[in-house]
Amino acid sequence: MTHSLTIRRPDDWHLHLRDGAVLNAVLPETARHFARAIIMPNLVPPVVTGVDAAAYRDRILAALPDGMGFEPLMTLYLTEDTDPEDVAAAHASGLITAVKLYPAGATTNSASGVSDFRKVQNVLEKMAEIGLPLCVHGEVTDSEIDIFDREAVFIDRVLDPIRRATPGLRVVMEHITTKNGVDYVRANDTDLGATITTHHLIINRNHILVGGIKPHYYCLPVAKREEHRIALREAATSGDARFFLGTDSAPHIDPLKENACGCAGCFTATNTMSCLAEVFEQDGALDQLEAFASLNGPAFYRLPVNDATITLTKGDAVDYPPKIECDAGDITVFDPGFPLHWSVSA
Numbered sequence: 001m002t003h004s005l006t007i008r009r010p011d012d013w014h015l016h017l018r019d020g021a022v023l024n025a026v027l028p029e030t031a032r033h034f035a036r037a038i039i040m041p042n043l044v045p046p047v048v049t050g051v052d053a054a055a056y057r058d059r060i061l062a063a064l065p066d067g068m069g070f071e072p073l074m075t076l077y078l079t080e081d082t083d084p085e086d087v088a089a090a091h092a093s094g095l096i097t098a099v100k101l102y103p104a105g106a107t108t109n110s111a112s113g114v115s116d117f118r119k120v121q122n123v124l125e126k127m128a129e130i131g132l133p134l135c136v137h138g139e140v141t142d143s144e145i146d147i148f149d150r151e152a153v154f155i156d157r158v159l160d161p162i163r164r165a166t167p168g169l170r171v172v173m174e175h176i177t178t179k180n181g182v183d184y185v186r187a188n189d190t191d192l193g194a195t196i197t198t199h200h201l202i203i204n205r206n207h208i209l210v211g212g213i214k215p216h217y218y219c220l221p222v223a224k225r226e227e228h229r230i231a232l233r234e235a236a237t238s239g240d241a242r243f244f245l246g247t248d249s250a251p252h253i254d255p256l257k258e259n260a261c262g263c264a265g266c267f268t269a270t271n272t273m274s275c276l277a278e279v280f281e282q283d284g285a286l287d288q289l290e291a292f293a294s295l296n297g298p299a300f301y302r303l304p305v306n307d308a309t310i311t312l313t314k315g316d317a318v319d320y321p322p323k324i325e326c327d328a329g330d331i332t333v334f335d336p337g338f339p340l341h342w343s344v345s346a
């Protein structure tokens with residue numbers, strides 16, 4: 001039996017750090033275990049231009065505690081007014097690693113996102129030309145489409161047409177939650193990858209709704225039926241290089257989660273690697289954890305793998321704080337619903 005596992009230091013290919021007091025509180029939680037992360041741009045107002053991204057990167061680096069290393073990989077928030085030349089310049093200077101597409105109204109702070117996808121075609125073509133990946137929040141927003149079907153419908157109605165219209169565009173389907181997402185990635189060899197979150201490997205929709213509503217399990221895309229969770233686990237633990245970790249750790253202070261109109265987002269930065277070790281062990285796939293968390297992401301983004309390592313050690317149940325304190329209010333840490341036995345050391 002494996003009791004200790006040393007892997008390349010992981011990266012998080014989808015992370016929300018926010019700003020101000022929340023940024024200060026959550027950044028060390030990620031930097032403790034992760035070398036780099038793709039930083040989501042859905043601030044209020046969003047990170048739209050290269051100038052915005054440079055300023056946000058500076059605020060992140062200023063919030064990093066002394067002695068901690070961490071590289072934020074910046075993204076731009078795609079709007080119908082985005083200037084392809086600004087995107088190209090931000091990419092050429094090394095400032096940004098991806099552009100993020102939010103369908104307008106799909107999720108937290110997505111009001112400035114895209115309603116008419118034809119209006120961003122010029123940006124997408126520029127991105128295909130320069131090899132800059134597009135990270136996609138893959139849910140339609142039409143009110144007549146059931147929320148549990150929105151990812152599957154997005155693939156057919158939006159994503160596939162965009163990819164056909166833009167040959168060479170490199171796309172990451174972010175936080176896939178369905179077997180449909182897994183199958184779509186598997187059926188398309190080139191230029192397509194997908195991130196999978198920690199929590200979608202662990203919870204299905206029953207965890208949110210049975211026995212009382214659990215606001216800390218509510219996120220978008222919302223967790224689906226068990227068959228979908230199983231498909232995600234098979235993809236994550238398979239070693240297939242097209243699937244990699246993007247935690248979508250999305251902090252909201254407790255008063256905004258425990259609310260009559262609670263925000264979407266699970267905060268998993270603190271215990272993600274312990275959760276994943278437990279999941280991969282449950283599935284007899286600990287030998288694939290490094291591929292999922294540390295190798296497949298850099299390969300897709302054409303970046304070097306980290307030189308440093310972390311070691312996961314199995315022992316008595318690991319203590320992690322149930323909440324992170326923050327000047328703006330406490331932030332509840334994701335509860336996987338089972339004890340965690342794998343501790344992480346750098």
Ligand code: NCD
Binds near residue numbers: 250264
């Ligand atoms: C994210 C957030 O809070 O910014 N929420 C979430 O439920 N995942 C936005 C997102 O990634 O959809």
Ligand code: ZN
Binds near residue numbers: 014016040248250
């Ligand atoms: Zn997200």
